[in-house]
Amino acid sequence: MLYTIFNSVDGLVPSMPRGWGFLIIIVTVTVIGYLGTRFFVGRWLFDSFSYVMTHTPGIKYIYSSIRDVVSSFVGDKKRFNRPVWVRVNMSPEIWRIGFLTQDDMEPLGMKGKVAVYMPHAYAISGWVILVDGSNVKTVEDMTAGEAMKFAVSGGITTVEEAEHEKKN
Template sequence: MKTILNYFFRGMLIILPVTATIYLIYSVLIWMNDLFNNLLFSWFKYEIPGLGIITGFVLITLFGFMMTRTFAKPIVFLFEKLMTKTPFVNIVYSSLKDLTEAFVGDKKKFTKPVYVEFSEPAGMKRFGFITEESLEHYGLKEEVAVYCPHSYNFSGNLYIVPRDKITPIKTDTTNFMRFIVSGGVTKIHS
């Protein structure tokens, strides 16, 4: 019985991550396909598999292209001003915009991997990314902001840490984030 359970768990090690990844990708693609099909092609009586996905990709790419042109900059500026001046909406919009830009925008933030040493419990360290080098506008001259993602979750904590308690780590930031989010299971490749 122990041998059978051993084989079962070895099978699960392969099947679970593969099927969960496939299911997640499949769910997102189906959702995106249905969304764009219902929005744009509900009048069309034939169903073409993947039409919504292709349409969504093309529309988002065209929108991104148009928004980088000079004629669209005032429109973007007015839209962002409206979003940031509207109560409650400004919190959600600003947070999501900043988070998105931290990963894919011109203002990428997760580029300085470090480990932080805590005094309690003695010797405890935590991996994270410096997201802000200067906190002088808060009256904190010798501290930096370090974001420490949680493992197996899309959340984390922001710590304000004295500079002398952080140690930079020279590594690929993508692999470093993968290492943290996986709970230290994924190996960091140089």
């Protein structure tokens, strides 16, 4: 699979020795991304592209959904920044790590409920659950990044490893 991706990207730049096309594409995309986020003209181009995509019938729903999900994980507008433990079962007692996304669901007729994003292990997907606020407690001993790493790794990343990374 990686070989196919490499060959496809490498083939985008014709008449180059093997590997140079891949390198040129990666460097070009990186430079365009950097310039686009640092300078007015680049920002204007990205904003214009976004405007066109959000106003194109059919594409706007897919584009805006992908943009929102990506911006939730990276950039200045990270939304998964409040890690919580959620009791998902009483007997036996089972807790999962998640991220509080809405702390009041009363406007939707669900008084006392909160919305929590529960990431899947080894994926960037997840699901949203609505639970009583009494079943949620704030994660005190991890940052949002450490909590996401813990969740996505399937719990393989331990608190000790996170502490070791903080020190280094």
